[in-house]
Amino acid sequence: MPVSRRTFLGGGLAAAAVAVTGTPLLAGCASDKKNSAAVNAAVKLPTYQKYGAIKPDLPGNDAVLDAFLKYPANPVKAITDKPGDGQPISFITNIPGAIPPAADNNQFWQAVNERLGSELQISMASNDEYPDKLATRIAGGDLPDIINIPPTTVQIPGLLKAKAMDLTEQLSGDGVLKYPFLANIPTVYWKGCVFNGAIYGVPVPRGMSRTTLPLYRADLLAAKGIKDPAPKNFEEFLALAQEMTAAKENKWAWTKPPLPYIRQMIGLPNQWKEEGGKFTSFYEAEGSSEALEAGRKMVEAGVVNPDTFSAKASARKQWFNGGIASFDIDSFVAWNQYYADNTAGDAFSVNMLDVPGFDGGQGKPWMGSALNNVTAFSKDSKHSVETLLKIANWMAAPFGTEEYLFRKYGLEGRHYTLNGTDPTPTKTGVVETGIGLQYISDSALALYWAGKPDVPQRQHAIQEKIADRLVYDASYGLYSETLSKDGARLTKQMTDLENEIMSGNKPVSDWAPAVKNWLSSGGEKIRGELQQAFTATSGK
Structure with missing residues (x-):
């Protein structure tokens, strides 16, 4: 049978789960019958409700991404309350670029903490070093509140069952609507977060943006x-x-x-x-x-x-x-x-x-792989599951919102300057903003480059050319x-x-x-x- 978009996106992380070190990260992490395909397929996935307050210049579809020729004027401030609970929240992640200045010397990081209403304590490693760092933290039983679980993590079902919160009650079906920007992530991406008959994380979607x-x-x-x-x-x-x-x-x-x-x-x-x-x-x-x-x-x-x-x-x-x-x-x-x-x-x-x-x-x-990573919440976290989900929801505010503008570009004047409505990063902005927030949660990529409308136009054009011919990986969603x-x-x-x-x-x-x-x-x-x-x- 033809491979549908649903089959393709149905749990990209599980299908891509391969060994990095060749040994399990956690004793007893092997999957069991509770991670059977039939049990996982019975999970009611989060309802998709597209955020409709922002209209793209070049609309996308199930495969093609939305494109914007400029950043919308007067960005919508979509979240009024601080999502944090006043207590420090810890996070471990990889960083694709250079390690940025620490929080006490990073005005962007300080501004993030102020907006969240909680101090975000981030443990970072380079892409190459992250698997070993994560494995060490897992083996030592020293996991932070929020965990970036890459596709290359060994035996993910057992790991999540042992160490992560079950989010099914909060996110299944219409439950996710309490977190509108998590609901803005298409339902099919959530299949990559289902293991052991439950939802064990928040997806960081990729799909077409990773098409190579x-x-x-x-x-x-x-x-x-x-x-x-x-x-x-x-x-x-x-x-x-x-x-x-x-x-x-x-x-x-x-x-x-x-x-x-x-x-x-x-x-x-x-x-x-x-x-x-x-x-x-x-x-x-x-x-x-x-x-x-x-x-x-x-x-x-x-x-x-x-x-x-x-x-x-x-x-x-x-x-x-x-x-x-x-x-x-x-x-x-x-x-x-x-x-x-x-x-x-x-x-x-x-x-x-x-x-x-x-x-x-x-x-x-x-077609590119469905997910960059699954973000899990530690079972041992002292924060409520609602607080951690509100943090993820804040991180997933989409392109065109004021939250997205701040999260990606920082503070006007220090981290970027405005050219019309387009934010142009400063050198300080490039250095200070790369703290890995996009790996807690993220919206689907929008096609855009500040001040160069020809970039999203070209990107949208080639995506439209190839969309009907895309070949999907039939193993997605199958562990x-x-x-x-x-x-x-x-x-x-x-x-x-x-x-x-x-x-x-x-x-x-x-x-x-x-x-x-x-x-x-x-x-x-x-x-x-x-x-x-x-x-x-x-x-x-």
């Missing part, structure tokens, strides 16, 4: 006389990359081989495909070797920066921003981040390629214990081989036996668990 396609430096392509590139097949795509490569000038088309994009050209599954209750991984799907051969061909052609296989992600982003590379495969979130990190001046311009078929026609873009415990190890083996093949160190013929080994080492067991969960819910 080639971003390109439109200004660099325009300088070569290339406007609105639209390759019709792989050969034209490769020719475009060759045109944008000048190795003697230290310029390459690509930051890294765009293997996921090639797989979308060929029409491979988005992680897992389901047909008649039978699941197929993209590793084993027909065309997987062809995709690797095409990636190897790009590296051999010299259109990929030769340092790509040893470079960190941060270095590849610097290549793109600095003009050393003109293409990078990444998401709509990264598109905005590139503008935030822009060092090329006003000429800097980014756009995104559509997906052609490998041999012509149209390709099949992959696999083997995937949770062994997924990271199994995936790393395949990723390492992909890189060896594309770099020319191993032949493409090594892929087929590696897939057989992947299946016998756990892939077949993952398939069986997903199929069993799918059957138990009859595809719901």
Whole structure:
């Protein structure tokens, strides 16, 4: 049967739960019958009630995000009462950027505390260090009031059952309407918070904002006389990359081989495909070797920066921003981040390629993962569940509200200046506001960039182009214990081989036996668990 949006978004976190360390974070965390697919499917999810006070310039739909060409004038102040209870509230999270100044030297953080009516005590770590920090806190029984649970956390059902508050009574059905901005999160995202027959957290939604396609430096392509590139097949795509490569000038088309994009050209599954209750991984799907051969061909052609296989992600982003590379495969979130990190001046311009078929026609873009994380509340918290939910509700106030403007941009004058109605961050603003509030809760991403209406226009346009062709991961909403415990190890083996093949160190013929080994080492067991969960819910 076709994979619906409901199936796709139905518990993205559970399906993506894979091991980071290879060992359980908590003794006894293994899931049991209380986490069966049938029991979880019976949970009445929170009612969706869209917040209608703000009208987008370019409306979205179930897949396409709302776009705004400027920040609305006179933003709505949507919350009048302070959500806190006067006592300190602790939170642990990852931080994608540099660790900001501490609260006693951070006027934004101080202003957040004042608005909340409680001191927010945040324990932060970098993206790379966070899994280990979280594991240490769990093992030590030292959990804060609010916990950012990433998709890579091992055996999530057991962890949440042992350590987190059950929020079903407060959020199920119309109960969520007491928290209007949590109700503004579409119901389907809440499926990713259901474990053990209960709602155990608040979703931080992503979906389309995480859809990943080639971003390109439109200004660099325009300088070569290339406007609105639209390759019709792989050969034209490769020719475009060759045109944008000048190795003697230290310029390459690509930051890294765009293997996921090639797989979308060929029409491979988005992680897992389901047909008649039978699941197929993209590793084993027909065309997987062809995709690797095409990636190897790009590296051999010299259109990929030769340092790509040893470079960190941060270095590849610097290549793109600095003009050393003109293409990078990444998401709509990264598109905005590139503008935030822009060092090329006003000429800097980014756009995104559509997906052609490998041999012509149209390709099949992959929908991004449903959730960034689930936010759980510690069972041992001394705060009431209502207080913690009011904090999350405040954090989820959507684009166009006064709360959103403050939460994302800070205090006018210190953290941003207004250009018309658009907030432009100051250097101090960039440094002080990055304290991770978006990982407590958040509204769906709005397409917007201050002072540059062409950015959301381009983003909205490409989303409308691909919306009807999106391919969803059939495993979303279906928990696999083997995937949770062994997924990271199994995936790393395949990723390492992909890189060896594309770099020319191993032949493409090594892929087929590696897939057989992947299946016998756990892939077949993952398939069986997903199929069993799918059957138990009859595809719901």
